[in-house]
Amino acid sequence: MDALPVTDVSYFPGCSLATTAKENNQSLIECCQKMGIRMIELPDWNCCGSSSAHSINHQIAFDLACRNLSLAPPDRPLVTACPSCTLRLKHAQHRLKNDPAARERYSQMWGRSFDPDLRVRHFFGLLEEVDLERLLAVNGHVRIDMSFAPYYGCMLNRPFALRSGSNYYGIMEKTLAKLGLRALNWGHASQCCGTFLTVARPDIVTPKVNMIMQGAAESGADCIVTACAMCHMNLEVRCTLKNPVPIFHFSEILSLAFGATRHKDWFSRHLIDPRPLLKSKGLTA
Amino acid sequence: MTIEGGPTIRLNDLDLKFSREVKRLSATDFYTCLQCRSCSGGCPFSEYMDYMPNGVMRLVQLGLKNEALTCNTIWICVGCHTCSIQCPMAIDIAAVMDALREKALAEQVDILEPDILNFHREVLNSIERYGRTHKIEIMMRYKLKTRDLISDWAVGMKMLAKRKLDLTPSRVERIGDVKKIFQK
Numbered sequence: 001m002d003a004l005p006v007t008d009v010s011y012f013p014g015c016s017l018a019t020t021a022k023e024n025n026q027s028l029i030e031c032c033q034k035m036g037i038r039m040i041e042l043p044d045w046n047c048c049g050s051s052s053a054h055s056i057n058h059q060i061a062f063d064l065a066c067r068n069l070s071l072a073p074p075d076r077p078l079v080t081a082c083p084s085c086t087l088r089l090k091h092a093q094h095r096l097k098n099d100p101a102a103r104e105r106y107s108q109m110w111g112r113s114f115d116p117d118l119r120v121r122h123f124f125g126l127l128e129e130v131d132l133e134r135l136l137a138v139n140g141h142v143r144i145d146m147s148f149a150p151y152y153g154c155m156l157n158r159p160f161a162l163r164s165g166s167n168y169y170g171i172m173e174k175t176l177a178k179l180g181l182r183a184l185n186w187g188h189a190s191q192c193c194g195t196f197l198t199v200a201r202p203d204i205v206t207p208k209v210n211m212i213m214q215g216a217a218e219s220g221a222d223c224i225v226t227a228c229a230m231c232h233m234n235l236e237v238r239c240t241l242k243n244p245v246p247i248f249h250f251s252e253i254l255s256l257a258f259g260a261t262r263h264k265d266w267f268s269r270h271l272i273d274p275r276p277l278l279k280s281k282g283l284t285a
Numbered sequence: 286m287t288i289e290g291g292p293t294i295r296l297n298d299l300d301l302k303f304s305r306e307v308k309r310l311s312a313t314d315f316y317t318c319l320q321c322r323s324c325s326g327g328c329p330f331s332e333y334m335d336y337m338p339n340g341v342m343r344l345v346q347l348g349l350k351n352e353a354l355t356c357n358t359i360w361i362c363v364g365c366h367t368c369s370i371q372c373p374m375a376i377d378i379a380a381v382m383d384a385l386r387e388k389a390l391a392e393q394v395d396i397l398e399p400d401i402l403n404f405h406r407e408v409l410n411s412i413e414r415y416g417r418t419h420k421i422e423i424m425m426r427y428k429l430k431t432r433d434l435i436s437d438w439a440v441g442m443k444m445l446a447k448r449k450l451d452l453t454p455s456r457v458e459r460i461g462d463v464k465k466i467f468q469k
Contacts, residue, residue: 053412109469204330204333237444
C-alpha cells in the first residue's frame, strides 16, 4: 500500500503539555507523525487564557487567546490537545466572529485583521478523519490487551455558544477498540476533576478524585485513559488510595499501539507508576 | 429564602440595576430560570457552596447584590459547565459566575475564598512575567502568600522527583506583546 500523505498543521501545546505533561506532548507528536500529521509548533505561543485568567479577568483571557490566533499561519489549521485551551481559543474566535468591537480591538493590538477562516481544531477532530484501518494496515500495530476506563472529564460539556459540532464523545473507546483494548462502562467518565481547586482547596478535590479513582478500580479496569493533561495531573496528584489504577494519556496508548519506541521517558514521569502494568501485559521490556 | 443556619434574606433591598448589569456582562438571560435545581443536582461541588447554583440564579434575578457578590459559590465554581448541560432553559450558568466574580473584584467586596483568588492572581502574575504559567514559582509564591509552607510539601517533592515541575520557566520571546495585554 502507498505511504500516507503528510499534512502540516500548526500545533498549540499550551502550558500543561509544554511543562508538567511533557509525556503527553511527546507521545502526541509521535502518534501524529505515524498518522501523517506534522505538528509545527505555533511560534512564540502564550498561555491560552484558561482557568485563572478567564475566572477573574475576561478581557485578559480574550486578549491572550487573540494573540495566539494572530500568530497562526492562515494556510493550515491550529490544532490543540488540551480541552481547556481548545475552549478558550474557540471562545475568542466565536466572540471575534460576532462582535465588531472585538475585531477592532484585535486588529489594533495585533496589527492584522482577524481571519474568520482559521480552523481551530482539537486533535480528536483530526483523529476522526484518519482512516485508522488503512493506517494500521500500512504501519502495522502492537495489539494492546488491556481494559480501560475512558475519562473525558468536563471536555464533553461546553457552553451554549460553542455547542455546535462534535464533542467527540466515545472517540477514545472507538479508537482504542480497534487496537485491542476494551472500554468499560463506569460512572465517572465525564465527572469534573476539580481543576484549579486542587491548589487552594485540596480538601474538596481529594475526595472527588478518590471517588473517581475508586470507581475505576471497581469497574475492574486495568487503567484509566484520559483526554486531558490537567485531569491526568489532578488524578495522580490528589489520589490518596492504596494501589491506585495507573492513568495514561490517550496519546501514550495510541503511540504505544503504533509501535512507539521512545516511551521510556514518558512512563517514568507518571506519579502512579504504570510500568508494572505495561510489563505484565508484555508491552514493555 | 434561607440557608440552614444562615441569615434570613429580606426582599426589601432589590437592586435591579445590578441584575441587568450581570445580565449584560454575562450575556446570559437568567430570568428564565424556573428553579428546577437540575444545575445544583449535577454540580460536582455544590456540597461545598453556600448557595447552590439555582440559588445564585435567584439572587441575580432579584438583584440581591450583596448576597450574590459575597457568596463562596462564585469562587468554588470551576466552570466545568456540567450545570449548563443539564439546564432545561439553556442558561449559561458558568458565564453568570464569571460575571459575578469580576463584579465582586470591581466592587471590592469581601471575598469568601481568598486562597482561591490568591491562586488565580499568582497564575496571572506568572503569565504577565513569562507569557506562560511557571508552575513551581506559582506554587511557591502562593504558599508564601497564604503562609502555608507545610501542606503539599510531599506532593511537590514527588512532582519534582518525577520531573513534573520545571525549574526554569517556558517563556514567550516577544514578552512586550504580553505586557501590552496586561496594561490595556
